[in-house]
Amino acid sequence: MTGPIVARTRAELQAARGTSTVALVPTMGALHDGHVQLLKHARPLAETLVASIFVNPTQFAPGEDFEDYPRTFEADLQRCAEAGVDVVFAPAVETMYPSGLVDTITVDPGPLGTILEGATRPTHFRGVLTVVSKLFGLVRPDVAVFGEKDYQQLTLISQMSRELALGVEIVGCPTVREADGLAMSSRNRYLTDEQRSTAAVLSAGLRAGVAAAADGPDAVLAAAHAVIDPADVDLDYLVLTDPELGPAVAGAEARLLVAARVGKPRLLDNIGLTLGKS
Known part of the structure; x- marks a missing residue:
């Protein structure tokens, strides 16, 4: 080659x-x-x-x-x-x-x-x-x-x-993920095995938000926050926006974004979803 x-x-x-x-x-x-x-x-x-x-x-x-x-x-x-x-x-x-x-x-x-x-x-x-x-x-x-x-x-x-x-x-x-859902990043190598397990809650929280999307913006954030516990990670932000990072609108496309520090690295993740009108 x-x-x-x-x-x-x-x-x-x-x-x-x-x-x-x-x-x-x-x-x-x-x-x-x-x-x-x-x-x-x-x-x-x-x-x-x-x-x-x-x-x-x-x-x-x-x-x-x-x-x-x-x-x-x-x-x-x-x-x-x-x-x-x-x-x-x-x-x-x-x-x-x-x-x-x-x-x-x-x-x-x-x-x-x-x-x-x-x-x-x-x-x-x-x-x-x-x-x-x-x-x-x-x-x-x-x-x-x-x-x-x-x-x-x-x-x-x-x-x-x-x-x-x-x-x-x-x-x-599209974001490429590890088998446990963690978004691939060059900084993932800084994580210990225990921290790696903890970091998986970020993508799990995003998936929970998507699962609640039909019930509207408040339901999305509530579902994501229920999984991403600040006691486990140093949460910087967990926000729902429109695709251009403006305010999310019910009944339209949206983006759920999270940033948190887990041990040494600061990790980012996000996911697209379609909001219901509720």
């Missing part, structure tokens, strides 16, 4: 990219089966598939796990090869931020970036949108694929591409 071309500089990327249509899957590495599904989802969407591997410093706040974030480049290359990736773009920080981390021009996420994850991590989405916009400018993809697990991120990136006329089609890929 022939592996992907590894490009580390802007010039190497442009040479490897060629002139064909391009699908991009941005990652921070430490690839797991969820990432592989993103890559496989993207593979038929364009002639050339590019995966970026870059642990972006600007989306980590002081005290977060930037230094400890798992870096498994050789294993990541193997997973990329298995998924049919043509080019892996693995730049240095200096390549992505030639003016430095302090002086760089950034992308303001706007009001949507101040709620949910943005309320807990106020600098996070500015870093995410800035690096994604840089990747779009460098890779020049026709389409980019992101996981629905980070639903607010997906929503903001879609909004950015649309509002800034970046010309990139944004495609969401």
